[in-house]
Amino acid sequence: MSGLKLFHTTEIGVTEVVPRLAEVEAAVQGLVEAHMETVLGVKFLASEYSTGPVHGGRVDSLGLDENGSPVIVEYKRGVDSGVINQGLFYLSWLMDHRAEFEHLVRDRLGVTVAAQVLWSSPRLICIAGDFTRFDMHAVREHRRSIDLVRYRLFGKDLLGLETVASVSGRSPVVRRVRRQVAVPGGGQSVALVELAQAVDETLLGLGDGVNCVQHKTYRAYQRLRNFACVCPPQRTKLLVYLKADPKQMDLVPGFTRDVTGLGHHGTGDLEVQLRTERDLDRAQRLFRLSYAAA
Template sequence: MQDVRLFSTKNGVAEVAPRLAEAERHVQDLVEAHMETLLGVRFLASEYHTGPVHGGRIDTLGLDENGVPAVVEYKRGTDPGVINQGLYYLAWLRDHQEEFRNLVRVRLGASQAAQVTWSAPRLICVAGGFTRYDLHAVREHRRAIDLVRYRFYGDDLFGLETVASVAGRRLSRAGGKCAGQGRSGRQSGRMLELRAALDEVLLGLGEDVTRIERRTYRAYQRLRNFACVCPPRRTKLLVYLKVNPEQVDLVPGFTRDVRGLGHHGTGDLEVELRSERELERAQELLRLSYAAE
């Protein structure tokens, strides 16, 4: 974002200068009001008290679209303590799982509370800038951490840039267990090979891509999911993308509008893959979904 120059094309061309918020709270209020759109995280609580022992307040608590708990911390500018502060609250969160589940139950309902997954709770730091030491630290801590730089432009534009993203328990690019893999003896070897090829393509879209394993699907995300892959069926793979079906020429047996239809994972466009050739055919859709997130 620091290298991006933004221009208004009203009455000619004029550069719109980036700026920081006047106060940290302005960023927090904006993100909390639109958290699901901006971060893919459902809002649970603001300025959450961690009790007399820890004696602190978590800026924002949320639950991401994969059912993973999220701590969000904000800084107006560059603050060398933001990661350590966030990790402190992440440790509190791991020690207070039942308290967090109760909060989810109150805010989102019992079914969502039952699906909370604790494999790798997330820390999302939203700040005006980060140092090279911050970028190094997120890779050393081995926790699920996203560093997100913000900027305001003019009176009504707001930008977010993910400058570092690390999954707490990311599997190797070569593979690893996924939902449904225990049934591989009853699955086509060809479909398992196709899933591995798809995995390589999705992870190869950018260094900021992380992979999250859920019981019923595998999610690929930047800040938010951009692709969800269901366990292989006998003859096909189903992939769900964050692409507007109205912007795609739908082809029966290949792409389908699933808005309003129940399915595992997230995304409004279903892509059905049966071969490596169809994977090649789908790559533009995969890139489009990646770019949208």
């Protein structure tokens, strides 16, 4: 990983664990597919999925992310400038074969999940040994959601993933939607609408590569995975769900709540209730903790 050094510590000293690339590309693919939901926040659907005789290719991995967005994952053992173009080729195929993908989701995850596939923000995740500066530039020129992830293997059983670039093809659209919802209505006070705007700006400003995805019932903020989900303003409060561990928090009644195992919109087990700008100030540390863990 860039600039990262890992050491194994013992009573007699420390030994550096030297990072390495996989012997073959399939080793990386197999490792990620076996634990895809844990490492990427994506439910695994299929491996080496055929695009048919016309396209004549195979998608390395197909999945569905936390928000219901279709995901294509492409792997390269080392540096390969073709990984992005290859992934975009398959992403175009996917958009032309929505019914086929939904049928796959229905078979793997059920009818309810298949009916909620979010086609407005399909994603491409490229996992490789490294990327060039040309790759970094290229992803910013495409109107697609693309994540470039650098991997390294450490020792016998450690996998490191580093998101080196993340862009959202929906960013301009999300910005327009945010300005439009700043119109009082449905019992929402002007103060709460303005608070929702301030939360949006705060979450997007936590660091580079924060993408925002508009779901039917919430707005998700993600790096590689969701780190915050914001529900539409209620009459007296705004609910934000974070990927922070409630058991590690000093919960404050009326401000933070453990919703582990409780049904709610969005993802995350820590509920934060915001009513005023002061609450937003109090929540800053929690936002940063969740962002750092994503």
